Amino acid sequence: MYDVVVVGAGPAGSTAALQLSRKGFKVLLLEKHTVDRDKFCGGGLADRTAELLFKIYGNEIKEVFDFRVNGVVFESPSGRRLIVEYPPEKFYSYLVVRSKFDSRLAEIAASEGAELRENNEVVRVRKEGDRIISTTRNGDEIESRYIVVATGSQDKLGEQMGIAPLSTDQLALCWGFEEDYDMDKVFKLWEREVGIIPVFLFFGPVPAGYGWVFPKRNRLNIGMGTNMDYVKSPQKLFRNFLSRVINEGLLPRDVAKFKV
Ligand SMILES: Cc1cc2nc3c(=O)[nH]c(=O)nc-3n(C[C@H](O)[C@H](O)[C@H](O)COP(=O)(O)OP(=O)(O)OC[C@H]3O[C@@H](n4cnc5c(N)ncnc54)[C@H](O)[C@@H]3O)c2cc1C
Known part of the structure; x- marks a missing residue:
């Protein structure tokens, strides 16, 4: 059983997985696609975002910043x-290419202890006693004590847990x-x-x-x-x-x- 299942390996999910792994939790990071896919995004990092990235990931994260x-x-x-x-x-005013940025963040989370599984979409989440069961599209049932849903703005998984959907x-x-x-x-x-x-x-x-x-x-x-x-x-x-x-x-x- 995992301590935490993190669903979605975008910047939010990978960063949550990294921080939790650093605290000693057993973390599984599930991503429905591959982490190096292109996402349409400006890729502009506000200076506070860049500062936060340096703080969490260290200066080496700069390697993945594409342009300034x-x-x-x-x-x-x-x-x-x-x-x-x-x-x-x-x-700071850096710009990133999302395929490289997202995959590097996930790679760092994995190198510090999180288990990363790509091509694993979570389709259902339910609670059984004090355990959370995440069901993937492949039919796997994964048990954890906690779950972090970091699936971005498109996904409906949060709604299964009572989070109100976004209005237009x-x-x-x-x-x-x-x-x-x-x-x-x-x-x-x-x-x-x-x-x-x-x-x-x-x-x-x-x-x-x-x-x-x-x-x-x-x-x-x-x-x-x-x-x-x-x-x-x-x-x-x-x-x-x-x-x-x-x-x-x-x-x-x-x-x-x-x-x-
Ligand atoms: C057109 C556009 C331009 C933007 N430009 C900028 C910009 O210049 N600067 C900026 O800071 N922000 C920008 N943003 C916002 C930025 O893209 C988001 O804030 C950021 O991607 C959010 O990160 P996240 O990790 O929360 O979600 P995401 O990056 O969306 O990651 C969510 C991940 O969860 C995965 N996932 C979804 N559902 C499941 C599931 N059921 N099971 C498993 N995995 C799942 C997805 O495949 C995805 O990889 C832009 C957004 C758009 C749409």
């Missing part, structure tokens, strides 16, 4: 830009892509237009939300997030947003070729 920007550009609905250059000593106004609709790209082409434009290599946040083209352009070392991440109730055609909205950014000279024209 030196500022942020906010663009208002009218197109005015606020360009903020970070003082290098204060802000608590959920964001996100649309975008991350693709390999020759980033030198992009950085040249940014040096000319804004003088720094930042992350961009655009307010205006996306109602009740915002669009972003995040650079990685060899990848370009562009997306938008908004409230589901506001958008009838996300594809069209995203294309309009992308055209605006291209027309402003912030992205090369061939970026429009990528599928969302």
Whole structure:
């Protein structure tokens, strides 16, 4: 019997598994896919997030940080830009590629004692006396004293334990892509237009939300997030947003070729 079953090996689950293993608990970390799969995400680490990661995982976690920007550009609905250059000593402003980031966190949790099982989806959880039984899609029944459900925003497992489902106004609709790209082409434009290599946040083209352009070392991440109730055609909205950014000279024209 395990002390704790942690369901979901995203950053939350892997970090919970790591911390519990360090405290001496016998931990099983179950992930429904493989930990190195791509998840659509901006991958931007706020400085407090990066600080916390250094504290928990140590400086070696830096190896998996893919890129560092030196500022942020906010663009208002009218197109005015606020360009903020970070003082290098204060802000971390790293970006990660999720497949590499998530797999490294899970790997570290496993190296410090958590047992990691990929391709193991938990489909049912029930309580029997003081034990919790997690049933996987493969039909295994796993016993533990405690369970941590870290399955992200998509999963319904929490509902089986009485956690209220999220309502549509608590959920964001996100649309975008991350693709390999020759980033030198992009950085040249940014040096000319804004003088720094930042992350961009655009307010205006996306109602009740915002669009972003995040650079990685060899990848370009562009997306938008908004409230589901506001958008009838996300594809069209995203294309309009992308055209605006291209027309402003912030992205090369061939970026429009990528599928969302
Ligand atoms: C488009 C988009 C852009 C974003 N950009 C940023 C950003 O730039 N910066 C930032 O900090 N955050 C960003 N976020 C938010 C960030 O992705 C989440 O906060 C983060 O992934 C949450 O981590 P988590 O571990 O809670 O969940 P997740 O990363 O979702 O991990 C949950 C894991 O549980 C697994 N799982 C689910 N159900 C089961 C099950 N039944 N059994 C076993 N395993 C299961 C899943 O496969 C998954 O690996 C973004 C999110 C989106 C959607």
